[in-house]
Amino acid sequence: METLRFGAPSFTLACPEMTAHYFIAPYIAAGAPVESIRTAQPAEVYEELRRGADVAINTSEPPPHLASRTLSSTRILVQYSGRPGFDVEEGTVELAKVVQFPMLLARGRAVEALVRRTAMEAGLSLDMATNTTDPVIAQALAAAGRGNAVVLEPVADYDLQQAFVLHGGKPLVVHFYAVWDPAHYAAREIVSFVQDLSAWFERKTPFPTRKRAMFLPEKK
Numbered sequence: 001m002e003t004l005r006f007g008a009p010s011f012t013l014a015c016p017e018m019t020a021h022y023f024i025a026p027y028i029a030a031g032a033p034v035e036s037i038r039t040a041q042p043a044e045v046y047e048e049l050r051r052g053a054d055v056a057i058n059t060s061e062p063p064p065h066l067a068s069r070t071l072s073s074t075r076i077l078v079q080y081s082g083r084p085g086f087d088v089e090e091g092t093v094e095l096a097k098v099v100q101f102p103m104l105l106a107r108g109r110a111v112e113a114l115v116r117r118t119a120m121e122a123g124l125s126l127d128m129a130t131n132t133t134d135p136v137i138a139q140a141l142a143a144a145g146r147g148n149a150v151v152l153e154p155v156a157d158y159d160l161q162q163a164f165v166l167h168g169g170k171p172l173v174v175h176f177y178a179v180w181d182p183a184h185y186a187a188r189e190i191v192s193f194v195q196d197l198s199a200w201f202e203r204k205t206p207f208p209t210r211k212r213a214m215f216l217p218e219k220k
Contacts, residue, residue: 009189010035014048015057016109018135018153019176024057027200033193042108049181055190055197056179059110059152067182069194071201073209076111076172078103079139079160080148088163095167099124102147104138107131110174111152118167154206164207173209176201 010033013024017039028034038048045058049066062068078084078098086097095118103126105112112131119126130147132138138149143158152174155162165172178194180187202208 009033009186009193011054011190011193012036012038012052013055013057014038014040014045014053016040016042016045016059019057022153023176023201023204026204027197030200032196032200042110046179049179054180054184054186055194057176057197058179059174059176060113062177062179066179067187068177068179069198071176071178071194071198072205073173073175074152074205075207075209076114076150076152076165076174077154077162077207078148078150078165079142079155079162081143081145081158081160084148084161092164092166092171094169095119095165095172096122096124098148098150098165099126099128101128103129104132104141104147104149105129106135106138106151107133109135111135111150114172114174115150118172122167152206171209176205 012035015024015037020037020039024034024037038053040048042058042060045056046063049056057071078093085101086093095115099119105115116126132141135149135151135153138151139155139158139160141147142149143160150165178197180190184190
């Protein structure tokens with residue numbers, strides 16, 4: 001954490017690269033008190049709090065000993081080129097249908113974890129799933145007709161169609177969390193900062209569930 005010329009706090013954030021590009025960079029451009037961003041793989045983001053980051057932003061469940069807040073919640077999409085093989089009804093499709101066709105999942109992301117956990121609990125086979133390095137590559141492969149991308153990110157550079165993924169009629173949802181050390185010397189300032197960050201995420205989240213962000217109880 002740095003102090004700016006007039007005494008206003010400025011924070012160092014840690015988050016995955018896609019989160020930095022889509023959410024944090026525009027937030028900085030809008031005048032947010034962010035000094036720097038440390039990008040890391042999703043599995044390593046929370047470790048950055050021990051290396052000097054003030055706030056970590058991630059989609060995996062926060063460690064119980066850290067303070068956290070849900071910034072926003074967004075629905076999972078399947079994106080495809082041409083005919084996907086499955087039937088889309090009112091902009092949605094069941095996961096049980098999606099898994100029957102070549103499916104592209106970004107390795108190590110919250111989407112992959114949720115899809116694999118849901119499929120395992122429901123007894124669905126993921127033999128048709130292939131891992132990619134990141135969601136953008138999954139979208140590119142989908143645009144080339146090499147599978148259906150299951151992602152959070154909206155379609156950007158490719159001519160893809162999309163549908164929300166359901167399981168048992170309910171959307172599959174991923175949450176964005178802000179996480180920090182409750183013993184941080186500037187914890188009060190961080191709480192205020194995260195409140196503003198939460199409002200930003202709620203505005204920027206492309207497909208929100210529209211649930212109000214809430215503080216998670218700290219676990220001892």
